[in-house]
Each structure stands twice: as structure tokens, then as C-alpha cells.
Amino acid sequence: MKLRLDDLYRMTSFIYHDGNLGRSREATLLHFVEVCGMLTLLDRKKKRDRVDVPGALCKALGWYFPLLAKMGVESVERLLFTKYPAVCPYCRKSPHAEQQCKLVKGTEGVMSHALVRELTEANWESRPTGLNDWQRMFANIYPRSLNATGGFSIIALLEELGELAEAIRVFDRYPHYFYGEAADVFSYLMGLANEYAIQCAERGETFNYELEFLSRYPGLCIACGGRVCICPTVPPATVGRMAKEMPISVPSILDAAKFDAAGRETADKVLESIGRIPALAKYLPYDRGDMNTALTQLAFRLANALEIDHKDTADRLLALAIELGREKRPSGTVAHKITADILDVLKEAWLQADPAVQQSIVIEQPELGKLAHILETRVLIVTGNPRGKNEALRLDKEVSAIRLRVRLGAARDRIHIETLTAATVDSLRLALLSHNYDIIHFAGHADAAGLELVGDDGVHNLTFDAFGKMLAGQETLKCVVLNACSAMQGLSTAFAPLVIAMVDDIDDEEAIVFAKGFYDAVGAGQSPLKGFESGVTALESEGLDPHLVAKMTR
Structure with a gap:
């Protein structure tokens, strides 16, 4: 048979x-x-x-x-x-050609369905x-x-x-x-x-x-x-043919409304944490639903509020709002990657807006209020003095000066500063892997060879090439400040959109004066580029050499 x-x-x-x-x-x-x-x-x-x-x-x-x-x-x-x-439908051979199949990958552009159909009819009787x-x-x-x-x-x-x-x-x-x-x-x-x-x-x-x-x-x-x-x-x-686990008893959901309320509360907390963990914002649905509507309205409102004092930003916001509205997609469709850097434009505008305008937006758009942290600026200050007391730097004073200048600024509530003291290679790498930052500020010793961090036996030199590779995953990074001697001499390319570094030896006073000027601008809601200009002006106004610091852009 x-x-x-x-x-x-x-x-x-x-x-x-x-x-x-x-x-x-x-x-x-x-x-x-x-x-x-x-x-x-x-x-x-x-x-x-x-x-x-x-x-x-x-x-x-x-x-x-x-x-x-x-x-x-x-x-x-x-x-x-x-x-x-x-035969194999991709390479149309028997035995199949492994390398050729890997190149084909089943795609319509390289897989000939017509030829496969011809082979089916030709070989059908066999x-x-x-x-x-x-x-x-x-x-x-x-x-x-x-x-x-x-x-x-x-x-x-x-x-x-x-x-x-x-x-x-x-x-x-x-x-x-x-x-x-x-x-x-x-x-x-x-x-x-x-x-x-x-x-x-x-x-x-x-x-x-x-x-x-x-x-x-x-x-x-x-x-x-x-x-x-x-x-x-x-x-x-x-029963039990595949599943062979110990008997476990778990309580059932008795109050569905309470269960849902707890889930809704957690969802609100996650939304509110997005600004503190910017990587969470990566897949926000800017192109659909309530998020798209809220962001479009925010762009229009901020553009109207900034029209007089910040016309360039207002014009960019209007263009962004139009693009957001035009690219709105229905639920379930493939996400559209909007070309404008949404968070960058909105963050800059949010920092420039009057606090009263911000408060009215948050009150009138509660869902957007939960996401306000997205628009905040995160700063990481990295310090290290591996040389010890004989060549001590007043790093604590520099950190305190930065915090004070930001606290005095109008945008103080939207700027979060974190510090990494006595930094080692491991602690710096972990910090950069764990969070995204807008500004990374290094205070300490450096030279043309790299940054000096704390090592097991004292000084560990982190080359600028290795440091740049550490920064590669920083999706929101706008500026790196190397407030350390001669750091600019070791840089050949910028590893951030804006790199600010010292071109020669500097003392504590010069480093702190520049830092004050830079964070005066940042604390006022200005861009890092404006911060550079403010820092140079601060040096000059104190009778110090404004050419001690230089910038490099990518």
C-alpha cells in the first residue's frame, strides 16, 4: 500500500x-x-x-x-x-547554496517567484x-x-x-x-x-x-x-505531558477596578519618569494619537509665546507643528520617523518660555504635564583628582559654583545636575550606559594624551579616542565641556555636537570663572553654544585670557 x-x-x-x-x-x-x-x-x-x-x-x-x-x-x-x-525556493538549487541564500533572505527584489512557479509546474509530476x-x-x-x-x-x-x-x-x-x-x-x-x-x-x-x-x-x-x-x-x-512544575497557588484578581487603577497609576509614574531616563522616550508615538495632538498643540503654544523675544525658535516650532500634524498616522500602522529633532526643538523652546506660560500649559494639558520631564536638561559633572593632595584642585568649589549659577537661573527647575566624583573608568562607563545626558562636564587634570581618572595605582589616563567611544551611545548629548588643562590639544575630531575644551594650562580660578559664565547661560535656558560665548565673556570681564578656551563642532 x-x-x-x-x-x-x-x-x-x-x-x-x-x-x-x-x-x-x-x-x-x-x-x-x-x-x-x-x-x-x-x-x-x-x-x-x-x-x-x-x-x-x-x-x-x-x-x-x-x-x-x-x-x-x-x-x-x-x-x-x-x-x-x-529545490530551495531562494537559490533554486538542490542542495541549496548556503551563501547565496544568505544574500537572498527571501526578499521579493531578489527572489524570483515567477521562476519558482515555473519549476513547480515543470516538476509537478515527479x-x-x-x-x-x-x-x-x-x-x-x-x-x-x-x-x-x-x-x-x-x-x-x-x-x-x-x-x-x-x-x-x-x-x-x-x-x-x-x-x-x-x-x-x-x-x-x-x-x-x-x-x-x-x-x-x-x-x-x-x-x-x-x-x-x-x-x-x-x-x-x-x-x-x-x-x-x-x-x-x-x-x-x-495533562502534565509538557508542563511539569510544582503546584503553586496564587490569589486571583478580586477587584478588577482596583487592579486597573493600580496599573493606571504605574503608567502615570512611568510617563513622568521619561525625562529622568531619556532612553524611555525613544519610542514615544510622536506620529499618532493623543501624543501627536498634545505635542502639536505644545509647539503652536510655545511658538506663540516666543514670537517676540525668540523669533527663530518660534519659526522652528511652527514648522515642527505643521510637520507633526501632517505626519499623523492611524493606530496600528508602521511608525513614521519624523526628520526634525522633536525633543531638541521643544526642549530649547521650553527652557526659553516664561514660567507662567509653562505653568498654564501644564494645567491646561494634564497629559502633557506628565511628560514635562522630557523637556528638561540633564547635566553630568565628572570630577577626578588622582594626583592627591600635593596637586589638589578645587573641584568641590567648581561643582558648587555650577550648582549655584544654575539655581540662580530662570530655567533652574528644568535643569537636573548629577555628579560623579573620584571617577574611575568603570564608574564613568556605567554612568554613561545607565543614563543619557545633554551636557557632560569634566573637571580635573588632562593633557594632550587624555583625561586623568582615578586608577588602582593612582592615575589612569583615559584617551580621548576611548572617551569618544564611551559617548557613542549618548543619544541626547549636545555638549561636552573639558574644563581641564590643554585638553583641546589632544582632540582631532568632535565626539559630540559641541565640544568645549581648554587649549593651555589653566588654574582653578580660570576654570571656575569659565564654568560660572557657561552655566549662567544654561541656567537661563540658553543653548550650550550661548554658554560657551557667556563663559568666554566671563573670562574677559575678569581680566583673564579669553583665548584659554576653544570650541569644536561636529
């Missing part, structure tokens, strides 16, 4: 037809995913009392077939051979017959070896199951996705069968997939003995 793959498909679908009628296609997929989880036995070597690899391979097909029937597939052979006409023949066809296309498996097929099957789940979710609107993904899932089931056959051969054993399948699906359900399965929805024999 020679059974075709379609014969096995229709037989299995018939046995479980009644049970499948009462299940949704999503529920049928869940059963299929559950039994695919058993296939991890092939690589994990994990013992399960009621599961073995041949049984798992057969159960996988035992649920794969009813899933296809649930999705209305008339012929599994037509579905499979349309995508795999005895397509495989029974299950073992299909297994051999996939072994020819994608050869497996004992030393080269390493869990690849299990990982790939997991990926394909995710793609199959997506295809089922969107099936009603985009049905064509399902057929290709279903064929891919079958190809990896065959790959796993071929890997198991190699393991069996290594032990001097044989694996006959079709025989194993028929022994478990001999024209009826072996669990209940019925020609058409009448097993209960949850057969006792299947």
Missing part, C-alpha cells in the same frame, strides 16, 4: 474533524505549538516520561494536518510543492509520494550532518512558528501569508526528522517516519479507539 502525503493529510483531518469543528484556528495553532515544544528533546536531551522524539515528530504532523484543514487547505502537496519544487519521500526531498535540498546541527532547526522552527502565528492572525485580510509560512514550518519538521535519522544511524538504528506515523494514526484515534475522535477536550493523558 502506497499512501501519498495528501492521503495521510485527509485521513488525519477526518479522524479529528469533529473535535476540530469546535476549536478556533488559534486554539488549533496552540495545540500544534505545544507538540512542537516536545521536539526540543532532539537537542536538549531532557528526559520526559511520556514523550519521545519519534512520538513528538508524529504528533507534530498530527496537529499540523488538522491546522491546515482548519485553514481550508485542499491539498498539502500543492501547498508544499508550490514553494519547494524539489513530486514526492509518501511521507518518507518528502523527508528525502528535504534532505536533498537541505542536507544535515551530525556535527553541524547544534539546535539550528529547533531555533528556526521557533521563528517559523512565530511567523505562522502572525499569518493566522492576519489571515482574514491577508490570506496568502499563511501558505508560505505553513510550507516553511513543514520544511523544518522534515529537517528535524532528518537530524533524528542521522542520530539513529549513528547508533546503528533506523527511523521510518511514515511507519511511525501510521502506527500512531492507524485510521482511527488510538486514544479513544474511535474512527472519528471522541476524546474529551482536555484528555487526562495529556
